[in-house]
Structures are given as C-alpha cells and as structure tokens.
Amino acid sequence: MPQFEGNDLYIEQVKLSDIAKKYKTSTYVYSKSKIVTNFENYKKALGSREGLICFACKTNSNGTILKLLAKLGAGADTTSGGEIYRCLKADFDPSKIVYAGVGKTAEEIEYALKSRIFMFNVESFEELDAIDKIAAKIKIKAKIAFRINPHVDPDTHSYIITGKKGTKFGIPYEEAVKAYLAAKQKKNIEILGIHSHIGSQILDIDSFRLAAQKIKKIVNIVEKNGIKLEYVNFGGGLGVEYKKDQKAPSPKQLISELFPVFDENKKFIFEPGRSIIANAGHLLVKVIYRKISGGKSFLITDAGMNDLIRPTLYEAYHEILPVKMTNDKKVKTDVVGPICESGDFMGKDRMLPFVEQGGYLLITCAGAYGFAMSSEYNSRPLLAEVLVNGDKTMLIRKRAKYEDLLLNEV
Numbered sequence: 454m455p456q457f458e459g460n461d462l463y464i465e466q467v468k469l470s471d472i473a474k475k476y477k478t479s480t481y482v483y484s485k486s487k488i489v490t491n492f493e494n495y496k497k498a499l500g501s502r503e504g505l506i507c508f509a510c511k512t513n514s515n516g517t518i519l520k521l522l523a524k525l526g527a528g529a530d531t532t533s534g535g536e537i538y539r540c541l542k543a544d545f546d547p548s549k550i551v552y553a554g555v556g557k558t559a560e561e562i563e564y565a566l567k568s569r570i571f572m573f574n575v576e577s578f579e580e581l582d583a584i585d586k587i588a589a590k591i592k593i594k595a596k597i598a599f600r601i602n603p604h605v606d607p608d609t610h611s612y613i614i615t616g617k618k619g620t621k622f623g624i625p626y627e628e629a630v631k632a633y634l635a636a637k638q639k640k641n642i643e644i645l646g647i648h649s650h651i652g653s654q655i656l657d658i659d660s661f662r663l664a665a666q667k668i669k670k671i672v673n674i675v676e677k678n679g680i681k682l683e684y685v686n687f688g689g690g691l692g693v694e695y696k697k698d699q700k701a702p703s704p705k706q707l708i709s710e711l712f713p714v715f716d717e718n719k720k721f722i723f724e725p726g727r728s729i730i731a732n733a734g735h736l737l738v739k740v741i742y743r744k745i746s747g748g749k750s751f752l753i754t755d756a757g758m759n760d761l762i763r764p765t766l767y768e769a770y771h772e773i774l775p776v777k778m779t780n781d782k783k784v785k786t787d788v789v790g791p792i793c794e795s796g797d798f799m800g801k802d803r804m805l806p807f808v809e810q811g812g813y814l815l816i817t818c819a820g821a822y823g824f825a826m827s828s829e830y831n832s833r834p835l836l837a838e839v840l841v842n843g844d845k846t847m848l849i850r851k852r853a854k855y856e857d858l859l860l861n862e863v
C-alpha cells in the first residue's frame with residue numbers, strides 16, 4: 454500500500470506528487486514489487502503440488518504487467534480472443550493459457566485452437582458442440598474442462614456472483630455428469646479437468662469450501678464412469694481489503710482449505726485476478742475545483758467514471774488519500790469526476806482535508822478492473838499508466854490524445 458513519509462505519500466520509494474508532475478494526471482500507478490509479492494504468495498501456497506496460477510487478465514491487461522507475470526511463471530486466464538492475443542504478445546506460454554466465457558464465437562474458438570492454448574473451460578452443451586465441430590474442421594483436438602456452476606451463494610455484490618443457480622455461467626451442477634458423458638463421445642475433444650469460478654471479491658472461505666465439496670462429488674461420479682479428471686480449476690475470486698475493517702484470507706489460507714478435499718494426485722489451477730493486482734495499483738488524480746454546493750463540499754477531480762467505473766457500477770468503496778497531508782481540518786466531502794452524470798463519483802461523504810485546487814488525491818486499490826474497464830465516454834482520451842520499481846518509474850502506457858478518439862472512424 455502507499456505510505457506516508459512525513460507529509461508525502463509514496464509508492465515504493467517514489468513520491469506520488471513527483472509522479473503527478475512528471476506524467477501529469479490522472480494516471481494509474483502500479484507497484485512492481487507488490488505485483489511480484491502477490492503472485493509469489495500464490496506460488497508459495499501451491500508449494501510442491503503440481504499446478505498452475507493463471508492470472509485473470511481481464512483485471513488488468515497492460516502488456517508490461519502481463520510480461521512481468523509471464524516471466525514469473527504465471528499462466529493466463531482469458532475470456533476473449535483479444536485477451537488470448539494480448540497474452541501471446543506478452544510471451545505467455547500458450548500451453549499455460551485457459552479460456553473461459555459463456556459466449557465464445559466460432560472465430561475465437563478457431564483462434565484459440567490454432568494458438569494451441571492449454572484448455573477451454575466449456576460453459577454449455579452448445580459450446581461443446583461448436584468446439585468439437587471446429588476442432589474437426591481444422592484437425593486440432595480441443596482440450597477441455599467443463600465450467601460447473603455449483604450453486605453456491607457467496608457474500609459479494611450481486612453483479613459479480615457467478616456460481617449461483619440462475620446466473621448465466623457454466624453448466625448447472627445437476628447436469629455436470631451428463632456433460633462429461635456427452636464429451637466422451639466427441640472425437641475431437643480431450644477431457645482434462647473440471648472448473649468452477651463462483652464469483653469475485655469473496656472474503657469468506659466457506660463458499661469456496663462448499664463449492665469444492667460439491668465439485669469433488671462430481672469428480673467422483675465422473676471418474677467412476679471411466680473419465681479421468683487430471684486438473685481441478687477453482688477459478689479466481691479471492692477478495693482484497695478495500696476498507697480497513699475488511700479481512701481478506703491469504704492465498705495460503707484459501708489453497709490449504711481446498712487441497713484436502715481432493716486426492717493428492719490432482720493438479721490444481723487457480724485463476725486469481727483481483728488478489729494479484731488490485732492493491733498493487735492506484736489512480737492518481739488532480740483536484741480541479743473544490744466547491745461548496747447546497748451545503749455540501751465537493752472535490753472535483755480530473756478522473757471520472759469513465760476512468761474508474763467501480764464506484765458507479767457497484768457502489769464500490771475505494772479509500773481516498775491526499776497525496777500531501779496537511780493539518781487542515783478534515784471535512785465531509787464527495788469526491789466526484791467531470792462527467793455529466795450524477796453517478797460520477799469516486800467516493801461519497803469522505804472525511805478528507807479540503808485539498809486545494811491543483812492538489813492531488815490517490816484513489817487506492819484500483820489496479821484490478823480499473824483501467825481495464827475504462828472507456829472514452831464524454832470523449833475523454835484513455836489514461837496513462839506508470840510502473841514504479843524501487844526509486845524508478847516507467848511509463849507503461851502513453852496517455853491517449855484527442856486524435857486517438859477518431860482513430861477508427863471512417
């Protein structure tokens with residue numbers, strides 16, 4: 454996490470106010486050492502068990518960050534042809550790429566097969582048929598796991614629950630065995646394992662344990678039918694501490710809870726996203742105006758909901774820190790963006806010093822689903838991204854220009 458030294462807020466050994474001056478704002482800023490530590494924690498938790506840690510690149514697909522993780526030995530969890538493309542460009546070994554998603558198109562399936570990815574996490578009977586047909590056409594056998602929806606209901610925002618009955622994800626628990634028996638009949642399909650991803654920002658281990666127990670029952674029945682499941686993939690979902698009073702389980706706690714459910718010879722795959730990159734990245738913004746309106750104080754910043762949509766979309770909480778601490782009295786303030794929508798806020802009713810105009814704030818823990826979900830809404834060019842490594846900084850994405858807004862128009 455960023456920390457204060459004296460009155461200045463730092464990431465690693467670099468003052469955030471210096472980053473703001475050098476790269477302008479708003480800018481996403483990442484700590485390299487935090488990314489490495491977060492990933493290494495998963496590797497350590499896996500220990501000597503055979504398996505893969507596949508970074509869910511939907512959380513953050515910056516090429517430099519992907520390359521860093523690929524170099525550390527990560528695999529990739531992808532959800533579109535575009536993500537597979539990015540991962541290949543970032544030097545991920547294709548044999549460590551897994552591919553989930555309810556709506557894989559024929560073009561994407563063919564691209565994935567030709568790229569020789571590790572396996573598809575198949576989400577429906579219809580998708581199984583499509584993959585089998587395309588695999589036959591191009592004469593490349595498709596390796597698969599089924600994504601099973603185990604019907605558990607973790608305590609998280611309803612928009613990001615994926616393993617509950619009635620959501621669009623995976624094959625319902627009750628139909629799992631039927632799916633494996635169907636796949637066994639397909640000539641162009643090789644069954645490798647079983648997958649489940651129950652949702653995101655989950656802080657209770659119990660939901661994962663419950664899902665694992667249900668998956669284990671399916672594994673038993675499927676294997677009794679002569680189908681060997683070499684890999685068990687638990688997806689991602691481990692939450693992070695956005696608020697001081699939240700307590701996130703460590704990868705070690707999560708993984709050591711799941712290991713005993715399965716035989717020792719099972720290979721594991723995990724697909725963490727948020728728990729690797731969220732607290733390694735932050736959004737550095739400038740206060741354009743401070744104003745009092747209708748008896749309320751507002752800090753209006755140069756970042757809007759187009760740059761970080763999580764507060765708008767999920768009423769997500771991100772702690773906001775001043776980049777320079779002052780002795781000014783703290784006041785209850787809304788931190789908002791410049792977009793023409795009332796839902797354009799970064800934080801409401803925050804106790805903050807009433808930072809001067811031109812001063813900077815840090816919206817913390819924004820490395821996951823931050824830049825990745827940004828858009829050009831209100832014709833606002835996409836932001837710059839900077840990686841901090843010790844006392845050095847490196848631009849890893851240029852700030853887009855007005856001309857870029859028109860790039861693909863004809």
Ligand SMILES: Cc1ncc(COP(=O)(O)O)c(C=O)c1O
Nearest residue numbers: 509553653689690724725726727
């Ligand atoms: C299939 C799959 N795997 C992994 C993830 C990563 O989840 P998280 O960022 O919560 O770790 C997601 C996103 O929720 C997903 O859909």
Ligand SMILES: N[C@@H](CCCC[NH3+])C(=O)O
Nearest residue numbers: 613653654763821822826
């Ligand atoms: N975008 C969500 C998480 C979605 C998880 C993807 N399956 C968030 O910011 O919290």
